[in-house]
Amino acid sequence: MEDIHTKGIWMAESLQQRTMSQEKMWLVITHIGDPKAAFLLVFPFTYFFSKRAGVAVLWVAAISEWLNLVFKWMLFGERPFWWIGESRLFINKQPNVQQFSSTCETGPGSPSGHAMVTAAVWWVVVSSLGSFLYSRTHSVALSAAPYLLYVVMLVAVGISRIFILAHFPHQVIVGSITGFILGIVLSGRVPEGRPLLFFFSFSIALLLxxxxxxxGLEQLGVDVSWSIALAKKWCSRPEWIRLDTAPFSSLTRDCGALLGLGLAQYWKPGGWSLPWAPRALSLAISSMGLYHVNRLPLPVQPPGLFYGLFFVKFVIVPQIVIVLVPGLVYLFTHKKKD
Structure with a gap:
């Protein structure tokens, strides 16, 4: 692995030197590939296009991110920004690389969560869009276009993660392949219309x-928090270490979103039936609502309070998109029959 890691560092150096003028573009792409974006951005956009596809996006995002956490704990993947210093292989020739505000994630590096969740979630989107285009146009070429964009997106997200020193190339490749497989498998098992007990039980099961x-890993003598200590040690700026990138933040986000999905379907089975114009209005209002929910500052001490409030935050997300905003739009736009 040492040789693979070393080549990955020199690849990152070359990438930074050749494309540093596109720094802002890479940072935007890495934010689009953030698992959090699947819940706050992709989910509402997809839901108001197709309710089933929207539910599938939230379902696939939660399960794939949870699996990514489990894989990371089992595989102990390094991250480039700390491996450069820890390996002690670059004492005589330091790579000319720099860190960014999105570099210093605290979880292990393998497989890439950005690549894995993006591959899984966007497979749901492009397969739904491809089927829709084919049903309307019967054009194979046109319906294949979303799949081409899917490949381009995966490549772009992967390059952005290498560029900011968050991942080695092999971690991005493994994440993309794993996410692609999960997208195919999970999109065919969407829990649309399942009872609230199913989601409550599933959320509790994932948490426990x-x-x-x-x-169990700690009892075996495995330091599960090893990556957090290394991230704090080698991150260029202490303020770039954020609690919302910690492994337990992913867990509480996934469990909260699944419970929220169950509650939303319990409050309003099947969702609200809206024409296209009210749907567009609902999307706009939902996006603004989620933007402000995401920006709500949470206390980071004690950590248990942060994780509890983080859980509640993502329980709220499906309520806004599926129940509250479409319900209000329906109330104000629905014309009663005489």
């Missing part, structure tokens, strides 16, 4: 199984 895995 992860805590048990964490406790």
């Amino acid at each position: 199984s992860t805590l048990l895995l964490h406790a």
Whole structure:
């Protein structure tokens, strides 16, 4: 692995030197590939196009991110920004690389969560869009266009993660392949219309199984928090270390979103039936609502309070998109029959 890591560092150096003028573009792309974007950006846009596809996006995002957390704990992947210093292989010749505000994630590096969740979630989007285009046009070429964009997006997200020193190339490739497989498998098993008990049980099961895995690894003498210490040690700026990139933030986000999805379908089974114009209005209002929910500052001490509020934040997300905003739009735009 040492040789693979070393080549990955020199690849990142070359990439930064050749494309540093596109720094802002890479940072935007890495934000688009953030698993959080699947919940706050892709989910509402997809839901108001197709309710089933929207539910599938939230479902696939939560399960794929949870699996990514489990894989990371089991695989102990390094990250470039700390491996450069820890390896002690570059004492005589330091690579000419720099870190960015999105570099210093605290979880292990393998596989890439950005690549894995992006591949899984956007497979749902492009397959739904491809089917829609084919049903309307019967053009194979036109319906294949979303799949081409899918490949371009995966490549772009992968390059952005290498560029900012968050991942090695092999971690991006493994994440993309794993996410692609998960997207195909999970999109065919969407829990649309399932009872609230299913989502409550599933959310609790994910939470408890992860805590048990964490406790079990610690009992075996495995330091599950090893990556957090390295991230703090080698990050260029302490303020770039954020609690919302910690492994347990991913867990609480996934469990909260799944419980929220169950609650939303319980409050309003099937969602609200809206024409295209009210749907567009609902999308705009939902996006603004989610933007402000995401920006709500949470206390980082004690960590348990942060994780609890982070959980609640993502329970709220499906309520805004599926129940509250479409319900208000329906109330104000629906014309009663005489």
